[in-house]
Amino acid sequence: MKKLIALAVAALMLVAVGCVPTPDLVAQSTPTPDPDAAPTEVPEVEEPVTLNVWYAVSGTSGETFVQLAEEFDAANDLVDLELSYSGNSSDTATKVSAALLTDTAPDVALMYAGPLYTGGRGDYTIQSLIEDEDFHADDIYAGMWDYCTYMDGGVCAVPYGISTQVLYYNKDILEAAGVDMTNPPATWEELREVCRQCIEKGNVNNADEFIGFEVSDAPWLFKSMLMQNGCAIIENNDGQIVPIYNDAQALEVAEYWKSLVDEGIMPAGEHNNAENKFLSGNCAFIAASSNRISRWPGATEFEIGAIEMPTFGESRSLALGGNVLVILTQDPQRVAAAWEFIKAMTTTENITTFSLATGYLPIRRSTVETEQAQQAIADNEMYAVAFQQLDYTWAYVHFEQMGTMDIELRNALNKIEKEAGGTIQEVLDKAVDNLAVEIAEG
Numbered sequence: 001m002k003k004l005i006a007l008a009v010a011a012l013m014l015v016a017v018g019c020v021p022t023p024d025l026v027a028q029s030t031p032t033p034d035p036d037a038a039p040t041e042v043p044e045v046e047e048p049v050t051l052n053v054w055y056a057v058s059g060t061s062g063e064t065f066v067q068l069a070e071e072f073d074a075a076n077d078l079v080d081l082e083l084s085y086s087g088n089s090s091d092t093a094t095k096v097s098a099a100l101l102t103d104t105a106p107d108v109a110l111m112y113a114g115p116l117y118t119g120g121r122g123d124y125t126i127q128s129l130i131e132d133e134d135f136h137a138d139d140i141y142a143g144m145w146d147y148c149t150y151m152d153g154g155v156c157a158v159p160y161g162i163s164t165q166v167l168y169y170n171k172d173i174l175e176a177a178g179v180d181m182t183n184p185p186a187t188w189e190e191l192r193e194v195c196r197q198c199i200e201k202g203n204v205n206n207a208d209e210f211i212g213f214e215v216s217d218a219p220w221l222f223k224s225m226l227m228q229n230g231c232a233i234i235e236n237n238d239g240q241i242v243p244i245y246n247d248a249q250a251l252e253v254a255e256y257w258k259s260l261v262d263e264g265i266m267p268a269g270e271h272n273n274a275e276n277k278f279l280s281g282n283c284a285f286i287a288a289s290s291n292r293i294s295r296w297p298g299a300t301e302f303e304i305g306a307i308e309m310p311t312f313g314e315s316r317s318l319a320l321g322g323n324v325l326v327i328l329t330q331d332p333q334r335v336a337a338a339w340e341f342i343k344a345m346t347t348t349e350n351i352t353t354f355s356l357a358t359g360y361l362p363i364r365r366s367t368v369e370t371e372q373a374q375q376a377i378a379d380n381e382m383y384a385v386a387f388q389q390l391d392y393t394w395a396y397v398h399f400e401q402m403g404t405m406d407i408e409l410r411n412a413l414n415k416i417e418k419e420a421g422g423t424i425q426e427v428l429d430k431a432v433d434n435l436a437v438e439i440a441e442g
Contacts, residue, residue: 043336119150147395177202294359
């Protein structure tokens with residue numbers, strides 16, 4: 001009971017800060033089926049089952065999820081669905097946490113930080129289920145399986161509604177600045193130079209607070225940059241998480257980050273207003289979620305473009321974020337029904353439908369090859385950028401203090417930008433020490 005309460009608190013902290021998980025580089029293999037292994041015996045639904053399904057997505061995402069779920073419901077005689085919108089990520093975390101404590105949890109949930117509720121309780125049922133040869137787990141991008149793990153225990157969720165960050169730009173600003181985006185900046189230093197040109201020549205609105213670059217979720221981008229520069233952020237030493245985002249590689253990234261503020265390219269401590277600044281036409285570049293690809297076109301007076309995220313050196317790397325599907329029931333017949341539901345929701349056809357309707361990224365490689373996806377790319381070139389980035393996405397395993405880590409990183413970046421709390425190294429050291437203390441007390 002005490003462990004479950006601790007995990008519930010950890011999950012609530014995650015959604016409270018908008019955390020996006022990061023990488024574990026220590027011998028973390030992709031948990032996909034062994035082609036030489038004997039086929040796993042897949043449970044079968046033998047009697048009528050009513051599944052209680054909670055989902056934490058709304059708007060077009062919620063409508064599309066319900067549509068696909070109802071199609072499954074109509075096609076299956078033995079499985080009936082009771083679908084319930086459980087609120088946003090924070091609301092759902094609260095409700096699932098309370099439901100687990102009172103044995104009233106749903107059978108299936110589409111939610112954020114799902115592995116905390118399955119692997120965190122020692123439930124790795126999905127690890128064996130994905131061996132189902134009809135599921136084709138090897139078609140799912142490797143980094144997405146890492147996003148569905150908890151510590152060293154293995155897979156305990158299925159990806160669904162995944163996103164990365166994309167670097168968007170204002171085409172009017174770049175054209176006015178004389179920047180040729182057929183040869184876009186590939187490194188962070190090249191982006192700095194392009195931003196300088198934009199500030200000098202690209203202020204098409206003559207705005208007083210015109211900027212070259214912003215980011216809507218600073219810790220998410222910072223972790224991608226750390227990984228690009230060779231900092232693994234955390235190490236997993238025999239099940240003990242050790243934060244290392246204060247090493248020499250991390251310091252180099254943090255110093256670059258601060259230099260953007262010093263040069264007036266990025267404002268200090270204003271990331272909550274980043275999207276408004278960009279959409280108003282007063283920001284040249286913004287790092288924001290890939291799900292904006294389907295939301296932003298037509299919403300501005302200028303045309304939006306997108307390029308792959310710049311990198312330090314040659315190592316491309318992007319952190320994943322988003323939701324997962326989890327099975328919370330342990331009743332064998334309900335597990336069998338839940339697995340049939342998840343398999344249906346994650347077919348190439350249904351994932352393609354969900355992704356293109358919502359802007360979330362496809363979890364399957366086969367999706368990108370479909371006629372619908374190719375047409376989407378033809379209609380909106382930004383899809384091609386997001387799809388290309390899927391090959392180098394990653395996530396670290398979930399662990400109990402993930403929420404604290406994102407809080408510490410967010411606070412550290414704010415202090416670095418505003419020159420508060422000591423030197424950059426001292427700020428990073430403090431952020432690492434604070435997390436290490438909580439892990440030790442764990």
